[in-house]
Amino acid sequence: MSDTEDEEIQSKIIKITLVGEPGTGKTSLCNRYLGGSGASGSTHGAEVTAGQCLGLRPPVQVQLCDVAGNTLSTTMLGNYLYASDIIIFVYDLTNLASFEKLNEWVEKVEELYKDETDKPLMAMFGNKSDLEHQRAVRLSSVTAFGADHSLEKFKGSARTGEMVNAAFTTLIARVMGAKVTSLVAPVSQLPVREVPERENQPQEEASKLIMNRAALRQVQKKESTSVCVVH
Incomplete structure (x- = not known):
């Protein structure tokens, strides 16, 4: 990919x-x-946040627009x-009514875009998969x-992070098409294994943080810091 394409x-x-x-x-x-805990409060109107899709190379700038659930019948939805570029219809796997209501959301959005030639990519996301034992929406x-x-x-879980990065990154890659050179897993999404500290470990001893085989470096840490190995 050329420098010009990277800049674009x-x-x-x-x-x-x-x-x-x-x-x-x-x-x-x-x-x-965007790297937070997944906890949140209620939304009024719409809230916009910005970040980067680090799962693609080169990274892609992203703007997330979180629309309040009570805007379906308002004139502000449009x-x-x-x-x-992407519209995600979110429902709660443990709440059948939230899924059944998607039909109205989809019909409303399709109505707003019926005369548009350049339509956004649309997808659905079933949230709260960590509560699969309480599932109320049938897979069929x-x-x-x-x-x-x-x-x-x-489907995934905002609480645990399951499939959140993968879903968003996949959709962004669809929109970017051939312009994206690779799909990678951000370091923050990789599994981390904690190694217990040895007893009587000298304070000046360096702790090692192994990121991958291509990058090994030693990081000096205090005695209370544990060693993490990321594969």
Whole structure:
């Protein structure tokens, strides 16, 4: 890829808009994807945050628009959706009503874009997969709904981070197309194994943080710091 193409990708901003019923975890998904804990409060109107998709090379600038669940019947929804490259319909796997309401959300969004030639990529995300034992939405219903509306399907958990990065990064890669050279896992998504400290470890002894085979370096740490090995 040429330097010019790299600059074009890095200057491009992908707007991702999340819609769905209140309490489905839209804000938590945004926070989790941007490196937060996944915890959140309620949203009023729409909240916009910015970051980078570090799962692609080169990184892609991302703008996340978290739309409040009570905007379905308002005239502001079209404004919030404006210039979206990706729209994600979020539902709660443990709340059947949140899934059934997606039909209204999809119909409303499709109505807003019916005269547009350049339509956004649309997908659905079933949140709270960490509560699979409380699932209220049947997989067959999700499959049928996705097929009826040509929606790519994902499920995961904003609380644990399961599939959040993978889903967002996959959709961004779809929008960027051949301009993206590779799909990689950010270091923050790699498994970390903690190694207990040895007793009576000298304070001046260096602790090692092994990032990968291509980059080994020693980091001086205090006696209370544990050693982490990232594979």
